Amino acid sequence: MTGKHGKVAYYPGCALEETGHAYNRSTKEVGKALGLDLVELKNWNCCGAMEVKNLDPKLQTYLSARNLAIAETMGFDTVMAPCNGCYHNLKKAEYDLAHDEASRDVVGRLSEKAGHETYKAGAVTTIHALDWIKEAIGEEGLRQRIRNSLKGLKIANYYGCMYTRPRHIFPEKDKGPGSESTSKPHFMDDLLAAAGAECVEYPLKTACCGGAHTLSDSDISTKLVLNLLTTAEACGADVIATECPTCHVGLEMHQVRAEKVFGRKTKVKILYFTQLLGMALGLSARRVGVHENLSDASDLLRARGLG
Amino acid sequence: MTDPAPITSTLPPTERLDAIIATPDAQLAANAAAVSRELLEIGEVTLERSLEAHGAEPTQKMSEGFRLLALHRQGARGDSTFNACRETCRELVYQYNVIALEPDHPDVARRVRLGAMVARHLVLFVEGKLEVAGLGEFCCSSRPLRTHDAVSGAPFQE
Numbered sequence: 492m493t494g495k496h497g498k499v500a501y502y503p504g505c506a507l508e509e510t511g512h513a514y515n516r517s518t519k520e521v522g523k524a525l526g527l528d529l530v531e532l533k534n535w536n537c538c539g540a541m542e543v544k545n546l547d548p549k550l551q552t553y554l555s556a557r558n559l560a561i562a563e564t565m566g567f568d569t570v571m572a573p574c575n576g577c578y579h580n581l582k583k584a585e586y587d588l589a590h591d592e593a594s595r596d597v598v599g600r601l602s603e604k605a606g607h608e609t610y611k612a613g614a615v616t617t618i619h620a621l622d623w624i625k626e627a628i629g630e631e632g633l634r635q636r637i638r639n640s641l642k643g644l645k646i647a648n649y650y651g652c653m654y655t656r657p658r659h660i661f662p663e664k665d666k667g668p669g670s671e672s673t674s675k676p677h678f679m680d681d682l683l684a685a686a687g688a689e690c691v692e693y694p695l696k697t698a699c700c701g702g703a704h705t706l707s708d709s710d711i712s713t714k715l716v717l718n719l720l721t722t723a724e725a726c727g728a729d730v731i732a733t734e735c736p737t738c739h740v741g742l743e744m745h746q747v748r749a750e751k752v753f754g755r756k757t758k759v760k761i762l763y764f765t766q767l768l769g770m771a772l773g774l775s776a777r778r779v780g781v782h783e784n785l786s787d788a789s790d791l792l793r794a795r796g797l798g
Numbered sequence: 799m800t801d802p803a804p805i806t807s808t809l810p811p812t813e814r815l816d817a818i819i820a821t822p823d824a825q826l827a828a829n830a831a832a833v834s835r836e837l838l839e840i841g842e843v844t845l846e847r848s849l850e851a852h853g854a855e856p857t858q859k860m861s862e863g864f865r866l867l868a869l870h871r872q873g874a875r876g877d878s879t880f881n882a883c884r885e886t887c888r889e890l891v892y893q894y895n896v897i898a899l900e901p902d903h904p905d906v907a908r909r910v911r912l913g914a915m916v917a918r919h920l921v922l923f924v925e926g927k928l929e930v931a932g933l934g935e936f937c938c939s940s941r942p943l944r945t946h947d948a949v950s951g952a953p954f955q956e
Contacts, residue, residue: 652882674885694889694916699882699923711926714812718922722915725908 496618496627498528500567502558504577505537511574511736513780517765518573518620520779524772525628525636529571532561538572538580541703548587549597555584556598559617560610573620573765575735579653579660581617586660588612619654620765621678621734622671630685638773640687644795646767647693647728647759648679649719651738655697679734679764686771691726695719702741713752716745720757729791732764739763743785760788770797811840811921818914823907830906834897837910837917838866841890844924845869852877864891886920 507515522529535558537543539551559581562570572578587594589612602609618626624633655661655673664671671678676697680690698719701712719742723731733739742761749755762784769779776798781788792798809817818826818833826833842865846856849872861868870887874880893913897906 656882674888694893694912695886695919697885698919701926704926708926711922714922715919715926718915718918722912722919725911725915 496527496569496571496623498530499618499623500562500565500570500615501529501531502535502538502562502570502572502577502581503531504535504572504574505540506574506576506736510740513783514573514736514739514763514765516783517763517769517779520774521624521765521769521772524769524774525624525633527623527627530565530567532558532570533565535561538577540576540580544580544583549594550601551580552584552587552594553598553601555580556588556610557602557605557607559584559615560602560608563610563614564608567615569616569618571618571620571623573734574737575619575651575653576737578617578619579656582660585612585615585617619734621654621682624682624768625678630681633682633685633768637686637771639771639797641683641767641771641795641797642687642689644688644767644797645727645729646683646688646690647723647726647731648683648690648696648764649693649700649723649731649733649738649742650676650679650696651702651733651735652697652699654734679732683732683764683767686768688767691723691728693723693726693728695722700738700741701745702737705741705745709748710752712741713745713748716742717749717753717755717757720746720749720759721755723759724757728759730760730762730767730788732762732767734764740785746786760791761786762788811844811925812918815840815914815918815921819911819918826907826910830897830910831901833910834894834913837890837913838864838894840917841866841887841920842869844921845873845887848880848924848927849873862891864894866891883920883923886916886923890916890920 503515519529536554538558539554543554544551559570570581572581588598588610599609628636655664655676658665658673661673664673684690695718699715700719701715705712720731731742733742739761746757746761749757762781766779766781770776770792776782776789776792781792781798789798845866846869849856849869854872857868857872858865859868861871866887870880870884874884890913893909893916897909897913900906903909
């Protein structure tokens with residue numbers, strides 16, 4: 492039995508088709524295991540990512556709005572975006588269209604030129620994969636479905652920057668008990684705790700991973716990531732759970748680079764929260780794409796009887 | 799027992815923080831209050847440098863009892879990229895408060911070390927922005943590179 496979000500539109504975004512493929516795979520597998528239906532948007536396009544947004548914010552608003560229009564045309568009032576960047580951009584487009592006449596004007600003109608319906612704010616709600624599972628299944632529902640508890644696994648939950656920033660585009664957050672917090676998010680902690688994990692206190696859960704400047708200043712990115720990794724280890728974590736493909740790949744890549752460039756080896760493993768949930772639901776490590784990760788967690792998972 | 803390195807260290811902030819993190823538990827615990835105060839000061843100096851580099855005079859005011867938070871508020875005014883270290887500043891204050899409330903807690907050395915790691919993030923994040931002009935333009939709270947419509951020349955309304 493599921494609550495709301497039993498069937499939602501699914502917007503994977505570009506990253507989940509490439510570097511974040513394991514996140515895509517594990518999200519879909521978890522959905523299946525939980526009896527939740529994901530219907531991928533037809534002919535979706537890039538959300539505008541970070542690059543388009545910085546060149547022309549109105550164009551980014553249009554690109555995200557087009558995806559929302561597709562969801563509406565397909566008959567959905569909710570679209571789930573697991574990538575923090577996509578989630579952020581769709582939420583931002585929603586906010587801009589609700590509050591900015593110039594954005595409405597640009598989106599209207601471009602939609603007309605492209606020959607599709609113009610999206611109007613308020614028709615579709617964007618949710619993250621965390622909201623999806625939390626609201627459709629909940630902790631108690633998840634606890635009842637766990638077949639392979641994560642008991643004994645210490646996890647630092649890393650939310651990254653875009654899941655909560657800027658606060659004004661997430662009007663549903665910070666609404667008191669039960670809602671997500673922008674300063675100390677906890678939905679991933681709640682879900683993984685329900686799956687049996689021990690979630691450690693992690694003071695850098697919303698800190699920047701340096702992902703966006705990995706090309707302009709790789710050393711700073713590596714140092715930022717190394718600090719995230721060593722802090723997680725100081726907190727006693729075996730694993731850092733992620734919910735963003737950019738953060739995830741950044742953590743993995745700079746973990747390797749930190750050892751090569753700075754001679755600093757860290758042991759903490761990096762896994763998508765959906766991979767951890769999937770294994771807790773009884774899915775194999777391969778089924779949730781653990782073999783696609785750069786961070787080799789196979790020994791740890793075997794030792795814990797997972798996967 | 800005295801602190802292994804002077805509180806007013808001449809070391810660059812990241813090196814001083816590395817030294818604090820590497821300090822044995824017993825020494826950290828014995829100096830927890832002073833070191834956690836120093837961590838706040840490192841944060842303040844980091845934000846001061848950023849403000850000065852942008853031509854502002856760092857405030858001496860306090861916000862919620864902490865100059866660090868007042869400095870952050872000052873820096874974030876009109877510079878949305880600065881907002882991305884809001885939680886880091888607040889986390890540093892939180893760690894300071896936890897240590898101040900329970901200076902004799904058996905876990906105090908680890909708490910100081912975590913505070914130093916939070917401070918290290920703040921230093922890397924802010925100084926990274928200072929080292930490379932424009933660093934962070936592609937980040938979560940960035941401002942657009944273009945602020946005017948290319949065709950009409952009209953400013954974008956954000």
